[in-house]
Amino acid sequence: MGLQQRTRRHWTWTLAAVAALAGCAGGGQGGASGYTASVGAVEPDKLLLDTRDYLRRAGYEIEVENGPPSILIRSLWRAGLPTDEERAAGATEVRTRFRITGRARQMSEASEVYVTTVRIDHQVRMGVGAPWEEMPATSDFLEWARTTARELELQLQSGRGG
Numbered sequence: 001m002g003l004q005q006r007t008r009r010h011w012t013w014t015l016a017a018v019a020a021l022a023g024c025a026g027g028g029q030g031g032a033s034g035y036t037a038s039v040g041a042v043e044p045d046k047l048l049l050d051t052r053d054y055l056r057r058a059g060y061e062i063e064v065e066n067g068p069p070s071i072l073i074r075s076l077w078r079a080g081l082p083t084d085e086e087r088a089a090g091a092t093e094v095r096t097r098f099r100i101t102g103r104a105r106q107m108s109e110a111s112e113v114y115v116t117t118v119r120i121d122h123q124v125r126m127g128v129g130a131p132w133e134e135m136p137a138t139s140d141f142l143e144w145a146r147t148t149a150r151e152l153e154l155q156l157q158s159g160r161g162g
Contacts, residue, residue: 033134034121035145039153041105041113044068050155051100058148060098071102071114082124083140091124091135100152118152120145 042050044067051073055062060075075098082091099121102114122141123132137145 033123033137034119035137035142035149036117036119037146037149037153039100039116039118039149040157041115042102042156044071044102044104044112044114047071047100047102047114047116047156048073051152054152054155055098063097068114069104071100071116073100074098077123083138083144085138085140086124086135089135089138090126092127092130093125095123095132097121116156118149120148 048065048067048071052062052065055073055075060078062073063076064072064074066072077095077097079093079095082094086094097120099119100116101119102116104112105115106112122135122137122145124135125132
């Protein structure tokens, strides 16, 4: 195994440890290369409209939007620059996309809400022209993802009674 491979493996394990510790901080879960969080229970129309609005304002285009009985909104991948931690591990480019899902829950005979989860997928390139791959989520990415999920949650919960 060459020096470059050993260095990459070392950084991968180091970042995995950092991600595991950061994921324990609460709010959501950092995964191998992304972040998942619950963002509350929302009426289906509000979920669709507010999520669409939020993603567009954040610069993401919607690829898939399926309405009730189960809701899935998925954005296209959007390229970005690596964080300092990702760059130190050899990443030259990153991309993210959102997957928002809603599962119906009956509140009463006349009321139905959707328990909503956001998943932010994250991939990196480790060199110009290299294939996209998963990397353990770094603390920089997790901080951004938590903030982003919280912003979406606040938008979805705004204007709700009680």
